[in-house]
Amino acid sequence: MTQPQNHYLERILTARVYDAAIETPLELAPNLSRRIGNQVLLKREDMQPVFSFKIRGAYNKMVKLSRSELDRGVIAASAGNHAQGVALSAQKLGCRATIVMPATTPRIKVDAVTRRGAEAVLVGDSYSDCYLHAMKLVEESGATFIHPFDDPDVIAGQGTCGMEIMMQHPDPLDAVFIPVGGGGLIAGVAAYIKRLRPEVKIIGVEPTDANAMYLSLKLGERVNLPQVGIFADGVAVKQVGEETFRLCQELVDDVILVDTDAMCAAIKDVFEDTRSILEPAGALAVAGAKAWAAREKVEGQTLVAITSGANMNFDRLRYVAEQAELGEGREAVLAVTVPEKPGAFRQFCGLVGARNVTEFNYRYSADDKAHVFVGLSIQNRSEVTELIEKLAANGLPATDLTDNELAKLHVRHLVGGHAPQVTNERLLRFEFPERPGALLNFLENMSVGWNISLFHYRNHGADYGRILVGIQVPPQDDAEFAAFLDKLGYPYWIETDNEAYKLFLGS
Structure with missing residues (x-):
């Protein structure tokens, strides 16, 4: 199946795609371009008849x-x-x-x-x-x-996307950002563009939890991931193709990794410029372009991002909207300790100033102090550091929870749950592939002899199911509990020492 790179130019030029596909536009994203200081052009593959390249x-x-x-x-x-x-x-x-x-x-x-x-x-x-x-x-x-990516005819068909980019933008072009699953799109686009314009950087973009191409290029051989994240389901591939990997080794300049928050922020970016809603994998390239421009500190360059798909489930939008502000760095989440005395909240609000409060959670828990969970709109991360210092100087110590997964996913929905009477509580965060019946299956597997003292689950659409569980386990059961977790088979994180838990939920 292996083909010399030069053969792909002819394959792409003679590919028969336009009986079913359309030539999609290459559009300027004006708002995003202004924000990151580079000209960002969107190759609108989300406009294909099946809303994908x-x-x-x-x-x-x-x-x-x-x-x-x-x-x-x-x-x-x-x-x-x-x-x-x-x-x-x-x-x-x-x-x-x-x-x-x-x-x-x-x-x-x-x-x-x-x-x-x-x-x-x-x-x-x-x-x-x-x-x-x-x-x-x-x-x-x-x-x-019909292989989705590891086939020369499929690769050539995807390569027509690169052919259109070159025709639509004959002016200087610095980099093209391409989402990567199995590698068919990036292999085809790279084969065409590098043959004609080798100076143009070809940069792949993958989720941090589905990074098969990144690791394969780094190690020099195809890796097989034991599991992959499914938020960006369109690129949830454990192993890249043999032919696509060969081409990427020759032609790809870099692979950028982005997280779920960054993808959500990119979905919002594209919506603000086009009023179109991409799926997570469809926004990967935009997220990657932003991350690369920030990392390389470049300005004034012309960057193309392929918006590869728009098959978004409507019930995912709630989660995307919640995470977008965090992904863009426009929201901070803080835990602030406030004295339980008259005027303390007024003092706190005065120090927050004109900033928009996106969330405010409080419940009385002790006679001398209270812990407030607050979300704030911000312009940049340095603003958070300045505010925390300002609060501390006025006797209101604060903890930045913006990057705390436990706080973002669960605690913000559970504030006020101190339980002094609960002893030997272990807090664990679990993930499982979301599908009908998955929560019931989890609950059945959790039917154990230890008491469940806390439970929180929230459906986020077709993402992972995320569950927070408190279990009362006496110290003498440590070995048995560890064996139980291994047998359970779900990815988990022990959060008993998490600062957010101690402030808002712990006994």
Whole structure:
């Protein structure tokens, strides 16, 4: 399957994508450009008929199949957007399609596949789980497997996105930012752009918890991640492709990692400039461009970010909105200790000044002092340091909880929960792939002999399920409790010593 890099130029120039795909616009993001001091251009792949670039590669692969191959049908494994590309291509080419998708795939993507006449089979938590099941179906049925990224025809189809960027922007261009899952899009775009304009930097962007390409390039070989984060489900891939990795080793200049908060902030950035709502993976490139510009301290450059998809579940928007301000560094979360005496709150409010208060939680807990959980709108992080120093100088010590996951995800919804009568409490934070029945399964596994003294769960759409649990475990049960946690099998963090817990929830 390995192809010399130069062969991809011809493959891309002759790719058949426009029977199903459109040439998407390259648009200036004026607000974002002003904020980061660079010209940011958005390559609007979210405007494709299936709201994702994936239609390019899927159709270019399938249109080259023989009639007999099409008659046997096609099978694909996909986190969602490739599935829609294959389904639309099958509809246009008149063939049967079966798509194996993770059970965590947003409903909007599953429905989009079935509406086009394809069969959706939901299996596992990641692309890798789906791939194994899809290969079993291929063996049983004789259908043709349409790989989402590791295929020269798919790579060439995605490469037409890079061809359009070069045609649409013949002026000087400094860097192109590309989301990375299995690597098909970045491999195709890089193969075209580096062949014609080798001075243009090609920079991949991955989530911090799904960084297979970053690690593979760093180690010089393809790694297989034991698990991947699924917030950006469109790039939830445990191992990048063999051919895509080869091309990326030759052509990619850098890979930037961004977290969930940064993706949420990027979704908001694009909305403010275009009034369009991207999915998390679709906003990866924008988040990466911002992070790279800040890291490199560049100004006045021209940066292209590929907005790769807009298949967003509506029920995710609540979580995105909550995290966006934190991701942009526009909100700070503080714990402030205030004396329980008349006038103390007025003094605190006076020190906060004209800043917008986004959240304020308080409950009486002792005769001498109170702990206040407060969210504040800020312009930059230095403002937080100055405010904490100002509060401390006036006898109101404060703790910055802005980067404290326990505080952001749980404590802000549980303030006022001191329980002096609870002894031997261990606080643990768990994550599990969100899907119907997952919470019930967790609760059944938590049916143990120790008393559960605290429990908090909040649905965030198709993200991880996040649960905070307090369990009363006497010291003599340490070994048994450790064995129980290992057997439980969920990722967990022990938060008993977390400052937010001590201030607002601990006994």
